Amino acid sequence: MKKIGVLTSGGDAPGMNAAVRGVVRAALDKGGEVFAIYEGYQGMVEGGHRIRPMAWRDVGGILYKGGTIIGTARSDAFRERHGRLQAANNLLQYGIDNLVIIGGDGSLTGAHIFAQEWPELLDELVQAGSISQELADNHRQLTIMGLVGSIDNDMWGTDISIGADTALHRITDAVDAISSTAASHQRAFVVEVMGRRCGYLALMSALATGADWVLIPESPPNLDEWENKMCEVLRNGRDIGRRDSIVIIAEGAQDRQGNRITCDYVRQVLQDRLNEDARVTILGHVQRGGSPSAFDRNLSTLMGVAAVDLIFSGDLTGQAHLIGLKGNKIVNTPLAECLHKTREVNEAVEQRDFSRAMELRGNTFRESFQTVRTLVRALPHDPKPNQRQLRIGVLNAGAPAPGMNTIVRAIVRLGLDKGHKMLGVYNGFYGLVHNQITEFNWMTVNGWAYLGGSELGTNRYMPENSDFYAIARHIEEHQMEGLMIIGGWSAYQAALELYNRRTNYPAFNIPIILLPATIDNDLPGSELSVGADTALNSIVDAIDKIKQSAVAARRVFVVEVMGRRCGYLAVMGALATGAERVYLHEEGVTLDNLRDDVAHLKQGFKSGKRLGVIIRSEGANPTYSTDFMCALLEEEGRDLFTARQCILGHLQQGGNPSPFDRILGTRLATKCITFLEEQIGKPDAESACIGLLRGSYKFTELRDLPRLMDIVNDRPKEQWWLNLRPVARIMAQPAPHKP
Ligand code: ADP
Numbered sequence: 001m002k003k004i005g006v007l008t009s010g011g012d013a014p015g016m017n018a019a020v021r022g023v024v025r026a027a028l029d030k031g032g033e034v035f036a037i038y039e040g041y042q043g044m045v046e047g048g049h050r051i052r053p054m055a056w057r058d059v060g061g062i063l064y065k066g067g068t069i070i071g072t073a074r075s076d077a078f079r080e081r082h083g084r085l086q087a088a089n090n091l092l093q094y095g096i097d098n099l100v101i102i103g104g105d106g107s108l109t110g111a112h113i114f115a116q117e118w119p120e121l122l123d124e125l126v127q128a129g130s131i132s133q134e135l136a137d138n139h140r141q142l143t144i145m146g147l148v149g150s151i152d153n154d155m156w157g158t159d160i161s162i163g164a165d166t167a168l169h170r171i172t173d174a175v176d177a178i179s180s181t182a183a184s185h186q187r188a189f190v191v192e193v194m195g196r197r198c199g200y201l202a203l204m205s206a207l208a209t210g211a212d213w214v215l216i217p218e219s220p221p222n223l224d225e226w227e228n229k230m231c232e233v234l235r236n237g238r239d240i241g242r243r244d245s246i247v248i249i250a251e252g253a254q255d256r257q258g259n260r261i262t263c264d265y266v267r268q269v270l271q272d273r274l275n276e277d278a279r280v281t282i283l284g285h286v287q288r289g290g291s292p293s294a295f296d297r298n299l300s301t302l303m304g305v306a307a308v309d310l311i312f313s314g315d316l317t318g319q320a321h322l323i324g325l326k327g328n329k330i331v332n333t334p335l336a337e338c339l340h341k342t343r344e345v346n347e348a349v350e351q352r353d354f355s356r357a358m359e360l361r362g363n364t365f366r367e368s369f370q371t372v373r374t375l376v377r378a379l380p381h382d383p384k385p386n387q388r389q390l391r392i393g394v395l396n397a398g399a400p401a402p403g404m405n406t407i408v409r410a411i412v413r414l415g416l417d418k419g420h421k422m423l424g425v426y427n428g429f430y431g432l433v434h435n436q437i438t439e440f441n442w443m444t445v446n447g448w449a450y451l452g453g454s455e456l457g458t459n460r461y462m463p464e465n466s467d468f469y470a471i472a473r474h475i476e477e478h479q480m481e482g483l484m485i486i487g488g489w490s491a492y493q494a495a496l497e498l499y500n501r502r503t504n505y506p507a508f509n510i511p512i513i514l515l516p517a518t519i520d521n522d523l524p525g526s527e528l529s530v531g532a533d534t535a536l537n538s539i540v541d542a543i544d545k546i547k548q549s550a551v552a553a554r555r556v557f558v559v560e561v562m563g564r565r566c567g568y569l570a571v572m573g574a575l576a577t578g579a580e581r582v583y584l585h586e587e588g589v590t591l592d593n594l595r596d597d598v599a600h601l602k603q604g605f606k607s608g609k610r611l612g613v614i615i616r617s618e619g620a621n622p623t624y625s626t627d628f629m630c631a632l633l634e635e636e637g638r639d640l641f642t643a644r645q646c647i648l649g650h651l652q653q654g655g656n657p658s659p660f661d662r663i664l665g666t667r668l669a670t671k672c673i674t675f676l677e678e679q680i681g682k683p684d685a686e687s688a689c690i691g692l693l694r695g696s697y698k699f700t701e702l703r704d705l706p707r708l709m710d711i712v713n714d715r716p717k718e719q720w721w722l723n724l725r726p727v728a729r730i731m732a733q734p735a736p737h738k739p
Contacts, residue, residue, distance in 0.1 A: 002032040002312060005051070005096040008068040009040035009075075009103035009110070012288060013149040013163025015296035016068040016102050021059040022304020022731070023100045028056055029730050030312050035094055039071040040103070041078035041110060047090030056735035063297055063578050064544045066166075066290045072103075084114055088121040089130050097139040100307045102162065104150035105342050108322065111144050112335050115320040118142040141318030145307035146335050147300070148322065151288055154198035156345065157338030158324025159364075159695070162303070165295040167194070167287045168204055168659035169537075174283055175209040175246060176450050176656065182244035188234065188270050188278040190263045194287050195250040197349050201287070202250035203365065206372050208662040210409070210449030211246040212237055214372055215253035215261055217349050218357040218365075223256050230266075231273045236378030240443055245276065258352055291544070294536040295660055297576040299325060305727050306330040327695020328527055328720065364667070371670050374417050375410065379442060383419040390415075390680050393480040394440075395425035395432060396458035398488030401517040401531025402657035403665040405455050407486050409448035410669035412440045418673070423478055428487070429494050430461040433470045437478055452534075452656045460490040463497060471498070472507035482511045482676040488518025488529070489564075489714050492689065492705065499687055499702045511679035512702065513672045514689035517665070519652055522566035524708035524716040525700035526691025530668070533660040535562065535652040536572050542648055543577040547611060553642065556601060556612035556633050560626040560647040563617045565713040568721055569652070570617035575728040579613040583629075585713065586722060589621040594629065598636045604734055605640040612641065664692070671697050 006023045008016045020036070027034040036054050037043045043050030062069050077083030091097070101111045122136040148155040151167035171193050182189050191211075193201045199216025206214035213230050215221065221229070234245045247270075253261040263280040270278040292300070303323045310316050310323075310332060320335040341360070348357035358366050383389070392415055396404045408424070415422045424444065426436040448455060463471060475483075485495050495514055502508045516523040519535035539561055546557050559579070563569045567584025574582040581597055583589050601612050616626055626645050633643035657665070668690050679685040688699040700708070710717045 002027070002030070002098060003094060003096045004032055004034045004098040004100060004308065004311060005037050005091060006034060006070070006100045007037035007040055007044065007102070008070055008072045008149060009101060009107035010072060011104055011150060012067045012072050013151050013161070014066045014166035014288070014290060014292035015162040015300040016149050017062040017065050018292060018297045018300035019102050019147055019149065019162060019304040020068065020070055021062055022301040023308055024054045024059045025056060025731050026305040026308035028735070030308065032312070035096055036070045039073040040075060040107070041087065042073040042075035043071070044087040044090060045075060045077045045083045047086070047093065051090060051094060063576065064291050066292060078110055081117070084117060085121050085124060087114070088118065089125055092125070092131050092135055092139060095139065097141065098143045098311045100145045100147065100304070102147040102149040104148065104152070105155050105339065108146045108148070108155070108335060109339055111146055112320055112339055115142055115144050143311055143317050144320040144335065145310060146320065146322045147303045147307060148324070151201065152195050152198050153200040154195070154342065155338060156341035157322040157333045159327070160299070160325055162296060162300045163288070163292070164200065165299070165660060166290065166293045167201055168208065169293050170287045170290060171201060171205040171283060172208045172450070172659045172662070174281070174286065175205060175211065175248070178281060179209065179244050179246060182246065185277070186243050188245040188247070188276040190247045190249060190266045190270070190278055190280045192249050192251060192263045192280070192282040194283070196252040197346050199250045200365070202248050203368055203372060204659065204663055206248045206376070207368055207666055208449070208659040209246065210375065210447070211248045212242070212376050213247040214376070215247070215249045216369070217250055217252040217254055218361060219354055219369060220254050220256050226255070227269045227273065231269065233376060233378050234270070234276070235274060240378055242378070242446060256352065256354070293658070294540040294572065294576040295533060297540070298572060301575060301731060302330050302724070302727065306332070327692070329695070367670065368667070371410070371414070371666060375413055377417065380413070380417040380419070387419045390420040390481050390677065391423060391479050392420055392482045392484060392676055393423045393425050393437070393475070393478065394456070394484045394486070395428055396454045396456045396486050397428035397491035397494060398458060398460060398518060400454045400458050400653050401488065401519050401529070402452045402534035402653070402655055403530035403661035404458065404486055404517050405448040405451040405453065406657055406662045407515060407517065407530065407665040407669045408456060409445035410666045411484055411673060412445045413442060414670060414673045416442055418677070423480060424456055427457040428459045428461050428491070429463045429471070430459060431457065432474060433463060433467045435474050437474060449662065450656050452654055458487060462490060462494055468498070468501055468505055472505040475507040475510065480510060481680045482513070484513050484515065484672055484676065486515045486517045488520060489522060492523060496702060496705065511676055511685045512687040513675050515668050515672055516689065516691055519569065520563045520566050521568040522564065522715040524705055525689040526693065527720050528664065528692050530661050530665040531657070532568065534655055534658040535569055536576065537658050538652050538655055539569060539573040539648060540576045542651070543573065543579065543613060546646055547577070547613060550611035550613070554605065554610055554640070556614065556637065556641050556643045558614045558616055558626055558630045558633065558643065558645045560616050560618055560645065562648070562652045563619065565619040566715040566719070567617040567620070568719070570615045571721055571725055571728060574615045574732065575724060577613065578732055579615045580732045581614045582728065583614070583620040584617040585619045585621070586719070589624045594624065594632060598633065600734070601633070602636070602640055668697065675699060
């Protein structure tokens with residue numbers, strides 16, 4: 001039988017609990033035995049009651065908790081060989097030779113050293129008489145799976161670490177709040193965020209909040225003039241009417257000579273040179289705390305499960321690997337390689353080889369930095385000689401999705417900065433028909449980065465008959481050379497209508513670019529759409545609260561979520577909240593399903609269960625409605641439980657966009673502007689939608705879209721996330737039967 005030890009080490013990170021739950025339940029589901037090692041490596045060195053077997057219920061009800069329920073610590077003893085010898089001895093007392101270690105680069109460095117020493121440690125223990133030769137021979141190979149638990153996102157081998165997304169939530173919430181008070185008083189704020197060697201949090205929060213300046217360790221400003229430059233941008237911003245100035249500084253910000261740039265220094269500069277009443281806010285440990293975001297819960301669960309799957313597969317026995325995320329796929333890489341690359345970046349920063357540091361951080365990081373530098377500008381660059389000046393229309397269409405404003409702001413500013421004319425179309429295709437079109441300037445979109453809803457206005461209006469003629473006329477009148485459409489299913493359909501009428505209406509022969517923005521995540525050509533992450537977080541917040549209320553009353557809740565005939569929100573919501581059952585249109589609902597569920601719930605409540613949550617996607621089945629299911633459960637629950645329904649409704653479309661959606665939206669917008677520049681004026685100009693596919697940004701030509709669409713059900717033919725259903729099912733089942 002496989003015996004697995006799981007521990008959390010180093011700085012805590014929100015999502016660690018979900019990872020522990022994932023490891024424990026996946027291991028038990030496979031018939032393994034799993035031990036929690038409390039207080040990180042210190043617990044491993046101390047042994048005894050610090051190492052305890054875990055049961056299914058021990059990890060129940062922890063998904064929503066921040067920090068780590070099994071404790072974390074820094075252990076000096078484990079840094080010494082003697083301590084590690086002790087640790088090996090303790091593991092062997094339980095027969096543990098598989099470890100899942102959730103921690104930062106320090107913890108994973110320790111893990112690597114431990115793995116390398118393991119055979120020698122065993123020999124030494126045999127020689128000292130602490131363990132028998134037989135025990136040593138039975139456990140010759142130590143297998144380690146490392147999960148990066150660190151809000152800094154500073155480890156090579158994964159696009160993102162456990163906790164970074166939640167930290168971005170904390171930071172963007174704080175900066176959004178600071179912006180409103182700063183604007184009221186026309187104040188400047190200097191905000192310090194975590195990240196000693198890695199500027200990820202600073203950079204991404206600047207991108208997400210629309211901050212006015214950012215300082216990161218990897219790309220310090222030039223020595224003699226950066227203060228002037230920063231002040232110039234902030235001064236220009238004031239001159240054109242910005243009421244607040246926000247400077248975000250990474251903890252490890254430095255200048256090109258390696259001198260630290262502190263918040264106080266920046267504050268003083270603003271005071272002296274701009275006569276600004278600047279305030280400093282150091283966000284500190286708030287960034288680590290609180291309930292993990294939906295993204296972090298699901299990331300951690302999937303990583304935990306993947307670690308266990310790899311251990312049970314036997315393919316990596318005796319090796320140390322790091323479990324990471326690339327695109328939306330869980331991958332694994334030898335730990336040694338990840339540590340080596342991580343060290344390389346850190347060394348580059350320390351040795352002030354900044355171009356190399358930026359190079360090693362990768363494309364996304366570099367491009368994001370470039371984008372921030374453009375977006376923070378108070379005014380666009382002066383046009384270069386011979387620069388093309390294009391006229392680009394921008395509109396929102398379909399249901400509102402959080403992030404639409406962020407995208408419009410980005411596209412307008414990036415376009416203006418390149419010398420183009422940006423034409424805002426109000427009220428979607430209706431506005432295009434009725435000529436509700438205005439030229440936008442830099443300040444039209446000021447403050448839009450964090451606004452929910454759609455300032456441009458959006459609706460499901462479908463052009464028909466004479467509308468096309470009106471649209472063609474307005475495209476010509478405004479001399480639009482390209483059209484950028486941001487929206488959901490109906491936006492895509494309307495765009496296809498224009499595209500398919502190009503022969504009848506020559507005005508439609510302009511490149512059209514579609515950007516996926518809908519909470520439903522039901523669009524072809526992209527694995528993720530902007531807005532879905534925000535909606536998912538709203539769902540998770542609501543279900544957390546519903547669960548608390550249900551526990552008190554022995555109750556089953558049927559929660560209805562949006563998504564029309566696409567079950568994305570339902571499945572991801574269930575994974576993130578531990579809901580026991582999820583109903584979606586893709587799988588359908590049968591009377592037998594319902595009967596089984598009633599039986600399971602009754603069984604559960606009889607043996608002490610206190611709450612049940614069922615998530616039902618709104619389009620799951622027209623007959624077995626939320627009402628019906630709730631009435632059925634109420635009737636059948638009798639004196640065991642009561643049933644209530646909760647239809648989350650439009651709160652899912654509202655709210656300020658999550659950092660993930662803001663970042664995704666901005667990144668997609670930068671690609672769209674480049675696309676339009678490339679296509680406009682080309683003889684065979686293409687029209688396309690942009691999307692995130694297998695970890696990179698890809699364009700799908702409009703002519704290929706219908707092939708990818710399930711027209712009957714208004715969703716893509718292929719949906720990658722359907723593969724996650726088994727994990728959600730395993731995690732949420734009552735304890736598996738012992739073989
Ligand atoms: P993080 O994992 O968040 O980077 P630390 O760097 O503090 O946090 O590391 C956590 C623990 O990992 C340390 O207290 C120590 O027990 C162990 N550790 C870190 N580096 C090493 C090392 N080089 N050798 C052995 N153990 C280490």
